[in-house]
Amino acid sequence: MFMKSKKLSTIKILSILILFYTNFMSIALASTFSEEQTVNITKNLRCLICQGQTIHESNSDFAESMKKYIKSELEKGKTDEEIFSSLVTKYGQWIVYDPGISRNTLLLWSLPLLLFLIGGVIIANKIFRKHEL
Amino acid sequence: MIISQLGYYSLIFGLLTSIFIFFNSSIQLKKNNLVISDKTFGLIGFQFFFVFISFISLIYSFIVSDFSNETVYNNSHTTKPLFYKITGTWGNHEGSLLLWLLVLTGILLGFILKSRNEPNNYRLLTTLFQQIIIIGFFIFVLKTSNPFNEIFPVQTEGLGLNPILQDPALGIHPPILYLGYVGTSIIFSAALASMISNYVNKSWAKNIKFWVLFSWIFLTGGILLGSIWAYYELGWGGFWFWDPVENVSLMPWLSLTALLHCILTLEKRELFKKWTIVLCIITFALSMVGTFLVRSGILNSVHTFANDPSRGIYILTFLLVLVLLSFLIFIIYENKNFTQKSEIFTLSKETAVLINNWFILYFLSVVLIGTIYPIFLDVILDEQISVGPPFYNKLILPFLIPFVLFMSIGPSMKWIKTNFRIGVKSFLVIVFTLILSFITVYYIGEKNIFVLLLFVGFFYLLFKSLDQFREKTKNFAQIFSHTGFSLLLISILLNSFSSKEIVKNIQVGESFTLKNEKIIFKKIAVEKEKNYESIIGFFEVLDEKNKIINLQPEIRIYNEPEMATSEASIKTTLFKDRFITINIIKDQNFFNVRYQHKPFMIWIWISTLIIMLGGMFAIFRKNKEVNI
C-alpha cells in the first residue's frame, strides 16, 4: 500500500510537470501593436552583421533599418508570425533566435526532454525497486 | 629577445621533464616502491617551475614590448597602460594556452602537496594521468601555438589589443576561469587513478572533494566576472545572452555542481560510486569541449579570437583519445571494485541527491544540445539556425519550479531515512511564501500565473534555506550556497520583468522622461587619453524626489587598433541600476541615447558571491562534518 501511493504521487508530479510545460509553451507575445511589440520582435532577431547582438541591442545601420522596417510592417497590420516568417524566407532561419519547431529542430527540442524521461525512469528504479546493487 | 628565447627553451625543458616524470612514475608503479617516489614529486615541482619561467618571460616580453616576439607584436602596443600589457599576455590564443599549461602543472603540484597521506600508488597514478594531459598540451602549445615565435625584421610597433578586451574585469577573468576549468583535470586524473587503485571510497571522496570545491568556486567566480564584464562593457545592459561561449562555461559548472553533491554522498554513505566517476569524466570532457569550441573558432560569438581550425581539430582528437581511454578504464575496472551494498530509502537525503542530479543533468543536456545542435545541423544539412534565449527559457523555466521545490526540502532530509512531520512552522513558511509572491507579482504588474509560480518556488527556497539557520548543527556551506542560489533566481526574475528602457535620438540641451524621471543632456566634452580619445556625454537625471544624479557615458575611439567602443555609465543603488549609453549617429548632430532602469542588478552579483562563499565554507570547515 505504502509503495503504491508513492508511485501514484510520482505520476501526479509528472503530469503537473507536463501541464506546466505545455502552458509555458503557449505564452503569447504582446497582443496589440505597440512599442513593446516592436521590442519583442527585435529582441528575437539576430543582428546579422554584428557579433552576438540582437537587432534591438544594436545601433548598426542594418539594425536601425530593420527596426524601421518592422514598425512599418506592423503599421500595415502584419502579425508577429507573418513578420518572422517573411524575414526567415529573406534571410534564413539564422535571423530568428527562437529556433521554432520544424523538421530540422524536432530533435533539438525533444532530445533533452527524452533524456529527462530516461533519467526519471532510472532514478525511479533506484528508489522504488529495492534491489541490491 | 633573450628573455623570449629563455621562455621557449624553458617550455622545451618542461616537456622533457613531463616525459621523464611519465616514464619514471610508470616504472615506480611496477616496482611498487614507496621510498623513491619523493623524487618524482620533486620533479613535478621542477616542471611547474619551467612553465612558470616560460610564463614570466612572456609577461616580461609584453611589458617591455619586445616586438621581435610574434605574440607580443600581434597583441600589444607601446601606448597600452602597463596593466593591459600584462593582461594582454593571456588575452590571446598563444598566451592563454600557456596560462592553461601553467595552471595544469600548478594544480598537479598542489594535488601532490595536499595528498601526502594518501596511498602512494593512487598519487602516482594520478600523476601519470595528469602527465598525459600535460604532455598533450605541451605538444599543442609548441606545435600549433608557440607563444615565442620570432619575427624578422623586428617591428617597431605592435598591432594592439582589441579594445573591448581592455577592461579590468576581463583582465582577471581568464585566469580565474582557467583555475576552474583546469581544476577539473585533476578530478579526472584522480578519478581514473582511484578506479585502478581500488580507492573509490570515503577517503577518496574526502581527498578529491577539495579539488571539486576548488574548481567549482573558481568557475563560479570566472562566470561572474564574465557576466559583469558583459553587463557594462557590451553596452546594452544584459549580463547573460546564452551565447555559446557562456554556455561552454556553464556546462562544466552544472556537472561540477552535480558532482559536488555526489562526492558528499560518497563520503557519507559510499553510494553512487560509478556515477561519481562518470561525472568526473564528463566534467573534464566538458571543460575540454569548451576549449575546443572556443579555440576552433567554430562559434559565432563575441569571444572568439582564434580562427584556426587545425587547433580545434588537435584538441578534439586529443579529447576523444582521453575520453576513450577513460571509458576503457571504466569498463575494465567497473565490476571489480564497485560493490555497493547500501540501500536507498525513498525518503532520504540520498534520494534528494539523485533528484538533484536528475534535474541538473537535464539542464546540462539542454545547454549542451542547444549549443552543439546548430553546429551539427550546419555541417550535416548546411542549414543555419539560431538557438537563442527563447529555446532555453522554454526548456529550463518550467523545470525550475519542481527543481527548487526539491531543493527546498532536500536539505532537511536525513541520511538513510527521514520521517516527515509537517508542523505549524512549515505551514507558516508556505503561507508567508504565498503572500510575498502575490505581493511581488502584483507590484511588478505581471498577470501571468507561471511567473507567480516561479516566484513561489524561489521564495520558498529562500525561506527554507534561511530556516536552516535555526538548526542546532548549522551547515553554513549549504545554507549560504542555497540561499545565494535562491536570491540569484529571484533577482534575475525581478530584473527581467521590471527592467525599463527608453531609446531616444537627441541633441545637447534636450531632455526626455522615463517613468517619473527626467533625463537632461547637459553637454558634451572630448578628452584625450594615452590609448584612446573619448567623447563624454554629461547627463543629469532628476529622480522622483528631484534629486540630481549625474551620468557620464562615453564613446571611446581607440587608436591601436582603431575602433570605437561605447562605455556605459552606471549608477548602482540597492534596488536598481541606472544605466546609460550613447552612440554617434552618422552625419547628424544627434546622439543615440539608451537609458535603462535595471532593477536588482547588484543582487545578481551579491547572490553569486554568496554562492561562492558557501563553497569556501565547505573548504575551510573541512574538519567538521559537511552535510549537503
Place this chain on the structure above:
Amino acid sequence: MSENQIFTDFEVVELIEEKQINFSEVLTGKNFYLINIWSSWCEPCKDESEYLLELKNNTPVMMIGINYKDKKKNALNFLKLYGDPFDQIFIDKQGTISINFGAYGVPETFLLNNDYKILKKYIGPLSDKDVYEIKKTINN
C-alpha cells in the same frame, strides 16, 4: 532573400522625379534584372562603378539602382563623378527597401530573372569573377 526565392511586391520612390510606383511594374520587358544597392558614402561602391558600367554596356540586362540611406544631392554628384550605370534608380532613405530583398548593407547586388527569381546574390563589392559569372548567366 536567399537565392531562388521570390519576393512579394512593395512600393518604391524614383530618385530623380520622386514618383511612387510598385516595384513589380519596374520589372517588365526584360529577361534579366540586376539590382545594385549603393550609396555615395560607400567607399567600395566607387570601385564597383566600372564593373556596373561594363555590365550595362555589354549585356542586355536591366540595371536597377537602390540608393541606400543617401542624400539626393550627394547621390547625383556620385553618378556624375563615377558614371551612371543604371536604367532606373530608386530611393531607400530608411534602408527598409533593401530589407525586402534580404540585403545586409551596401554594396550588394542581386541578379533576377523574369520570374522575379533571385539567381545570384553578391554581398559586398563585385569582383572580376562575379562579373564574369553574371555575364555567363545572362548570355546562356
